[in-house]
Amino acid sequence: MTQADHRFPLVRHVGLDGMLVTFSDQMTEPANRAALAFRGAVQAAGWSAVSETSTSLASAYLRFDPLRVPHSEIETRLRDLLGERNWYEASLPAGRRLWRVPTVYGTDLAPQLEDAAQAAGLSVEEAVNRLGQSRVRVLTIGFAPGQPYLGPLGAEFNIPRLKELTPMVPEGALVLAISQFVLFSGPTPTGWRHVGQTAFRCFRPEQDHAFPLNPGDEMLFESVSPAEFARIRRSATDGNGGAEVQEIPA
Known part of the structure; x- marks a missing residue:
């Protein structure tokens, strides 16, 4: 997989209250950078219905309250945020x-x-x-x-x-x-x-x-x-x- 692989990023539902944004199907430096930077951006956005965020090697996860915000709205927010920049080349979050x-x-x-x-x-x-x-x-x-x-x-x-x-x-x-x-x-x-x-x-x-x-x-x-x-x-x-x-x- 390269960052030019048009399968990625993927936005998927996880259970009843989770969403997963995946930047690659294998660990690469750009994919890990994207996952870390994207999670940082979600945290900075301060979406009130989001209670937890985390990252894996090449994905960012968030958990939210579906009784407050429907899945469709969270997915739209994520896709809008993905479109703001090339996350594979984004700066890593501050505080490291x-x-x-x-x-x-x-x-x-x-x-x-x-x-x-x-x-x-x-x-x-x-x-x-x-x-x-x-x-x-x-x-x-x-x-x-x-x-x-x-x-x-x-x-x-x-x-x-x-x-x-x-x-x-x-x-x-x-x-x-x-x-x-x-x-x-x-x-x-x-x-x-x-x-x-x-x-x-x-x-x-x-x-x-x-x-x-x-x-x-x-x-x-x-x-x-x-x-x-x-x-x-x-x-x-x-x-x-x-x-x-x-x-x-x-």
Whole structure:
């Protein structure tokens, strides 16, 4: 699918009280940009009957009260808003943040780095250099509470999932497949390769804001030594795992 594919965007009904605007049938940077920007525009419009909005990799969803506004009117509003600009080239919403997260690549903390580097046709050193300098976007949050899908990574990292599950990786594991990272919010089995380990907590139920990340935020997983990582893990108590965070200018 390209943005010239005339099937998209699609506007569809979801259940009794939802609408879904889909910009692609696969994850691309322009489609994700469109979903994030369009959701931001819906929120900015302040439609009183809309109670919830969210995004997936390439779609924007809204939930509304059909007793206050009929489906036909919401659909008309959405189509009018779609016609206002080329959403695939729209600016991303304001309020985004950049997180610089200390990360150990490889070692016994992330034992599948070498396998991932080989699948990408790179040396381990070059893989670490490229991954550690890849500024990736929080494409969407899902599967587990607060858990981000991040990308896109370079085409060389469009590597398949493992054929067999790794029985368990820990909270803060950085895993890789199909030109994306996932940063795990809790211990879980996975078919993605465990290439890095962080002390970042994606789900913080004890805090007022349990999910620190928002779709559209950006992350850099900067390489640190195992000794520095051990120091960070001992001293970091706020859930950020030593991460530095800054606002991204609009």
